[in-house]
Amino acid sequence: MNLLSFTFVLPVHSPIADQYQRPLFESMVSAGFPSPAQDYYDGYLNLHHYLIPDPNNVFFVRANGDSMTGAGIFDQDLLIVDRSKKKPNGKVVIASLNGEFTLKRLVQTRECFELQPENPDYDSIPISVDDDFQIWGVVRHVIHKL
Numbered sequence: 722m723n724l725l726s727f728t729f730v731l732p733v734h735s736p737i738a739d740q741y742q743r744p745l746f747e748s749m750v751s752a753g754f755p756s757p758a759q760d761y762y763d764g765y766l767n768l769h770h771y772l773i774p775d776p777n778n779v780f781f782v783r784a785n786g787d788s789m790t791g792a793g794i795f796d797q798d799l800l801i802v803d804r805s806k807k808k809p810n811g812k813v814v815i816a817s818l819n820g821e822f823t824l825k826r827l828v829q830t831r832e833c834f835e836l837q838p839e840n841p842d843y844d845s846i847p848i849s850v851d852d853d854f855q856i857w858g859v860v861r862h863v864i865h866k867l
Contacts, residue, residue, distance in 0.1 A: 772862055778805035780858065782815060789813065789824055791839030798865040800824070806859035810834075815857040818846065827856070 773779045784798045792813055794800070802815050814827045816836060825836035825846065836846040848854050 772801055775803070775805060778858075779803055779861070784824055786824075788838040788840045788843045789826075791841075792826065794824065794839070794860070794863050795865055798863050800860050801862040801864070802858035803861045804858040806861075809856055809859050813839075813860040815860065817853070817855045817857060818848065819853050822857075824860070 780802050782800050782802055784794050784800055785796060787796055789795075794813070800815070806812065809827050810829050812827060814825065814836075816823055816825065816827070818836065823836060823846070825838055828835050828837050828845075830847075832847070834848045836848065838845065
């Protein structure tokens, strides 16, 4: 069974969250032929509120491994995980399966739920009624360096 290990990062709550507000340009940035830049912005984006709308239900964790590269999650990426999401089917989740943490997509099949990797080198993990299974949260955002 190919499970990932995780490194938990400090809690999210910060009294200085409003200081992380920056200009937001609603215009899309061309990734092809450049267009003339606009000389105005469309308001502000508070990164803290965008990434962490409910600090009491969010935690950070680092991914370890390559089973989720197809979902854009790479080794050592920082994951922002929401514990309050109520419908995790089809979502990328942090789960505990028989005492081991894993990062996979939770999918309901005809027979059972499965934890599916996003890398063809790994097999899906079926979840049986006899398994000790718990969802810790749904991954909302992934942060990685370019």
